[in-house]
Every structure is written in structure tokens, then in C-alpha cells.
Amino acid sequence: MYTSIKYSVGSNGTNQLYVNSSNALALRNIATQDSTQNLLGVAYKVLPALTLNAGFGKFSSSGANFQGTSKQFGGTYTVGQWDVLAQVAKVDDTSSTNIDRKMTGLGVNYNFSKTARAYFRYDSINYGSNVTAAAGSEITRTAIGISKSF
Numbered sequence: 001m002y003t004s005i006k007y008s009v010g011s012n013g014t015n016q017l018y019v020n021s022s023n024a025l026a027l028r029n030i031a032t033q034d035s036t037q038n039l040l041g042v043a044y045k046v047l048p049a050l051t052l053n054a055g056f057g058k059f060s061s062s063g064a065n066f067q068g069t070s071k072q073f074g075g076t077y078t079v080g081q082w083d084v085l086a087q088v089a090k091v092d093d094t095s096s097t098n099i100d101r102k103m104t105g106l107g108v109n110y111n112f113s114k115t116a117r118a119y120f121r122y123d124s125i126n127y128g129s130n131v132t133a134a135a136g137s138e139i140t141r142t143a144i145g146i147s148k149s150f
Contacts, residue, residue: 001041009033018097019127019134035061049078068093074105083109100130115149
């Protein structure tokens with residue numbers, strides 16, 4: 001899979017909330033700027049029960065407020081009615097703010113049928129892995145539920 005998307009921001013602009021170098025929340029106005037994101041992803045069934053996936057991306061903007069690369073690796077292993085899922089992702093920010101991000105995710109599905117499942121998810125997300133932690137920059141998240149597709 002390959003995708004490329006471009007956003008054009010007009011003179012009204014938009015605002016971005018970020019953690020600055022002093023570890024304080026700051027607001028940046030971004031006006032009259034273009035942003036482009038390119039992503040390449042692949043999934044490969046290594047064994048009947050094991051699928052691996054990877055994704056690579058690059059993003060940039062005309063004002064250099066957004067630029068960097070991203071990569072993601074993950075997989076799903078199926079044993080009977082159970083799916084075990086894992087994923088790691090990283091964004092390397094090369095803009096002047098240079099705030100990298102990381103995520104690790106684990107999950108388990110119990111498949112009742114092809115369309116119904118119970119699930120558990122755990123994620124650890126760090127929105128500033130290369131800077132001093134600020135309030136809200138490190139998050140852990142869990143989810144438990146049942147889903148049904150139609």
C-alpha cells in the first residue's frame with residue numbers, strides 16, 4: 001500500500017498545541033502552509049498463523065514546522081480462536097521542535113465467530129520520547145470489549 005496526501009492551509013491558518021523546549025504547553029499558529037505525508041505499508045503472511053506488517057513514512061511542510069520520518073512494525077499470531085497482536089511505532093521529528101514519539105501496543109482477541117470477538121488492548125504512548133516528560137506526554141491505555149461486524 002502506498003499513499004500520499006497533501007494539506008494546504010490558507011491565510012486563516014490553524015493552531016497547533018505542543019510542548020516547547022521549556023516543557024511548557026505552547027500554541028503555534030500555522031498559516032499559509034502546505035503539508036505532505038507519504039506512507040508505504042506492507043503485510044506479509046509468513047505462516048498460515050503468522051502475519052507480519054511494516055510501514056514507513058515521511059512528512060514535511062513548506063514552513064518546516066512539520067518534517068520527519070516514521071516507521072512501524074507489527075504482527076498477528078493466531079492459535080485456534082485466539083489472535084495475539086503486537087506493534088511498535090516511532091516518529092523521528094526532524095523539525096526545529098524535534099519532539100520524537102513512540103508507541104508500543106499489545107493485544108489479544110478471542111474470536112467467537114468470523115464477525116464477533118472479545119478483545120483486550122494495552123498501549124504505551126510517549127509524545128516526547130527525546131525530551132523531558134511533561135504533563136500528558138506519557139500515556140498508557142487499556143481497552144476491554146466485545147465487537148460485532150455486520
